[in-house]
Amino acid sequence: MTFPFTANSLVKDIVNELPKTSDVFKKNRIDFCCGGNIPLSLAVDQNGLNMDSLLAELKLVFDKYENAEKDVEVWTDSDSNTIIDHVISNYHRVSEEELSMLSPYVTKVSRVHGDNHPELLKVYELFYEFKKELQEHMAKEEAVVFPLIKQLGDGKVENREEAINLIIELEKEHDHAGEILRKIRAVTSDYTLPLDACGTYRLVYARLEALEGLTFMHVHLENNILFPRYLSK
Template structure:
């Protein structure tokens, strides 16, 4: 548990202790999942964020939420089995369903409006790249890596080094997904539709932003809570 924090505290450590600070980091485009192993000051400098304002905003959120943090903090003390089951039920399964439901809307908006909104063709391209990457990624987790993690816990894994290499591969895939989401946010001007956008257009941008938020928490649980236990 963090007793104190400072500009040199790692982003992931602060989010682990005070999950609502994730909203502050997200608002200034500081990556708290894939880039979580970075001191707050370094992350702020890299993003051109005023460190004084950032620390003040973090302090305000922490003061308001102290004593009520459970969404993520609870997982730092949970068994890996419990975290894995939670990730599958709360992130993998909903992710598959969301890709199934959202894809027709993304296709429709790009087809109808892409002629005069060229950024929508890029949104289409990035979305389907993300969909392919993430569906393959969660399948690999469930079929290969999560069973290996359970074996690591039970001390029954045949090749520990190979298992750890699989985990490292997942982290690289997380980085790639994070890069796609960052580009989606940039190309959509922070998921802000134009003033004359139709309802479906607005729906796509809103759900893409929600998909980003869910993916960030999903990756944070793995990169910063589950995976470090084995290195």
């Protein structure tokens, strides 16, 4: 797909089409929420920016999105080390970045709109629970379990049962993370926006739903492709 944004694209339309571009606008002090109904060219002029540089930043986000996993079944025939490296680069690092970047938006929306939309207070609580658990989970995978899996493949693990138990523990953590995401989806009524939702409100729902998809693909690679290689032996 060709890069779709130009100097004439409205800021709000860019964010609506690709929510992650909000990080670019925030960094460049461009109001994509209340002031987003202007073309990119005007936003550039108002903020003394360089159009080519801004478009290049937006294209980086677009290219990253376009190159995201489309069909993970291709990994069925890949060796475990390749899958692990792929998970770390394309899921762990991406999830860490998104959890960090999304946090202030979730906090802001719950603080500003929580009185009128109490479900946002629950979203705030669930999001930060999910963030803490996923960060701890990914750290454990990288520090302990993934190295063990690589050793299992090389036949260098002395206590195979302990390694298997750790993999089973990871699967349980996946289940709990998925349950938190299901609760967020339930409390937001499948990310249904109220009539008075502002741009940041819409952004939070869009990125939470994208984070859900990213996490489910992450879990699919591990639960359905990587882990069964060792649990079935």
